[in-house]
Amino acid sequence: MAIMVDMENEEHAKKRLGRYYIPIWEGCDPTVSQSIKDFRERWKPYSTSSRRYPIGRLIQEVIDPAVAAYMATLPVRYSGYVPGAGTGVGFSAIIGLVGLDAMVRVQRQLLRQFIKTEDRQTPRDHRFTATLEALIELVCCCASKRPQTSAPAQGVSLNAQRKHGFCDFCGELSEFSAFMAKVAEQQVNDAELENRKKLELSHQYCEGHRPKLTNGEWNPAYRQAKRSLAQFELELARLSQQCAKPATPQVKSGDQLVDGYFFHYVMRQTLQPADKAELRNQARLMVDSKLSDRKKQILMLQWSGLNQSEIARRLGIARQAVSKALASIPAMFHLKKKRPIR
Incomplete structure (x- = not known):
């Protein structure tokens, strides 16, 4: 059975496990990835409220050794971004102290801090980020898990x-x-x-x-x-794609200005793929605010330093249309203007 699980891809695992599936981020450390695969094969009867099958015990048994083994391969500077690492306190022990929901918040905060202060976009950093994202997904799934009968x-x-x-x-x-x-x-x-x-x-x-x-x-x-459901799902997919790898443009809309808008919009925030609620709310705000791709083009050209007349000529529309569009866009979606080169 273990060999079959190792060989199957994530799409097949998702179909086979159904609501017991736990996603694993591409690029995640192989040891941690395998531990999550083992965990999701066994966690069906476990929950936070079960005395016979407490989920913390399974995390301690399966996940703790993998996290410890992975952290042992990294320089000390990485330890501060994984709860419990380098202190002799296990991953599951921290969960036991603060709870699953709080653990998710702590993990997200530490990941944001790592990306803002330490991430050098090296292969090691990419793997570290993917591994943290996978662990956040694991804890999120555990937090929302319900006992089989309740x-x-x-x-x-x-x-x-x-x-x-x-x-x-x-x-x-x-x-x-x-x-x-x-x-x-x-x-x-x-x-x-x-x-x-x-x-x-x-x-x-x-x-x-x-x-x-x-x-x-x-x-x-x-x-x-x-x-507007289709547009909501499109904007959510774009935001999620860009958050997954924020260092370079990830959205493939077919329009460089639209792709560039998402790149710069996400770059100025601290959103991570694990921030599912916030991503969904931002996608909803984009749709409800009628932030069309045309308006994204206008915002991107404005960011690049063009005035309204120049934007109008570039897009082949009237200057009044540019002015009206800019006035209708909420401030939260505007990009900080690019500083002119002197």
């Missing part, structure tokens, strides 16, 4: 095996996921439980994008998001 609270008939995750249209949790998170953290009182039993909780949409409002009328935000 009931959130006595008297509440909610199926805990329903889809948990983001709204189809943005980075907010679906109504069902958000409610189950509250139940898991025991932040729901009896009155709210009683009310929730009378409501249909969507596992596809957040409260802001649910198809119908509480008064029974169609939700305008849902209709707008539904119409």
